[in-house]
Amino acid sequence: MPIIIEKQYNNHSYLAVWHITESHNELQAMLPSEILTDAELASIHHPKKQIEFFCSRLTIKYLADKLGIKYLGIKKDEYGKPYLVGSTWQFSLTHTAEYIAVVIHESQSLGIDMEQPSEKLLRIAHKYLSETEKNAANNDLDKLCIYWSAKEALYKLYGKRKVIFIDNLLISPFSKDQQVIKGRLRINDIDEQYSLIVEKIAQYYLVTVC
Ligand SMILES: CC(C)(COP(=O)(O)OP(=O)(O)OC[C@H]1O[C@@H](n2cnc3c(N)ncnc32)[C@H](O)[C@@H]1OP(=O)(O)O)[C@@H](O)C(=O)NCCC(=O)NCCS
Known part of the structure; x- marks a missing residue:
């Protein structure tokens, strides 16, 4: 079983990270028909x-x-947010070419995202960062990546469309080695603050809001 990381966070969320090393056929054979x-x-x-x-x-x-959760399959709501059929447990997931990360909690909505620093983030920074955030990132690819994943994680926690990343998802200034950063979801009648956990896995940043 190529689960390379598994842990429980303070608020009783559970994280598992799978490193993809198997072939297509091997993986397909591991999946029973109910999945x-x-x-x-x-x-x-x-x-x-x-x-x-x-x-x-x-x-x-x-x-x-x-x-001990009975797995009855996964469906998606009208916005594409996935849920476990017949269960109150909430989860969020992210894929990259090499890893899958899933975070799950008995009742709370969650968000997770994994991304690697890339030049592309410089080009699109104006689309997802406020002026204040852009200045704080100062063209640093690692910081731009953490901002991106943090906002995608908050987006997944919220789960609905019509989110303007610049206005509705805000991240407080942070240093690159900071393991917990602060985020805010401000949309319609919601205004909530969150702690986001930042972890490095190989070349990727994994950000979890749980
Ligand atoms: C849907 C979205 C969050 C997926 O993110 P991604 O980085 O492309 O892909 P990831 O691997 O990290 O995540 C994919 C998973 O997100 C989940 N997801 C999709 N829509 C979701 C939603 N509305 N709420 C919560 N989770 C969602 C799904 O589980 C999906 O995996 P699955 O299809 O295997 O079930 C992303 O494409 C998106 O739409 N982001 C917001 C839109 C936007 O405006 N972004 C840029 C601002 S400049």
């Missing part, structure tokens, strides 16, 4: 996307088994 239906498989065309899908479902099933 992978023919209809689901048919809806994902690209083999790389299928691998991400296989691993994410295996990681969720791994956590469900560990926590």
Whole structure:
């Protein structure tokens, strides 16, 4: 089982990270039919996307088994936010080409995102950072990446569309070695502060709001 990280956070959220080392066929063979239906498989065309899908479902099933949650499948709401069928447990997931990370909690909404620093983030910084955040990031690729993942994690926690990253998702200034940063979700009648956990896995930053 290539789960490389598993831990429990202070608020009783559980994290599992899967390092993808298996082939497409190996992964598919690991999935019983109650997890992978023919209809689901048919809806994902690209083999790389299928691998991400296989691993994410295996990681969720791994956590469900560990926590005594009956796994009855995963569905998505009208906004694309996934949920466990027939359970009050909440989860969030993120994929990269090499890793899948899932965080789960008995009742609280969560968000998780994993990204690697890249030049692309410099080009799109104006789309997701306020002027204050842009100045604080100061073109530093690591900081731009942490901002990006933190906002994507907050977005997934909220789960609905029409979020303006610059206005609705705010991250307080932080230093690169800071393990917990502060974020704020401010939209419609919601104004909530959150602590976000920042971890480095290989070249990626993993940010979890839980
Ligand atoms: C949906 C979105 C969050 C996915 O993020 P991503 O970095 O492309 O991909 P990740 O691997 O990190 O996450 C994918 C998972 O997000 C989850 N997800 C999708 N929509 C979601 C939603 N509305 N709420 C919570 N989680 C969601 C799904 O579980 C998905 O995995 P799955 O399809 O295997 O079930 C992203 O594409 C998006 O729409 N972001 C917000 C839009 C935006 O405006 N961003 C840029 C601002 S400049």
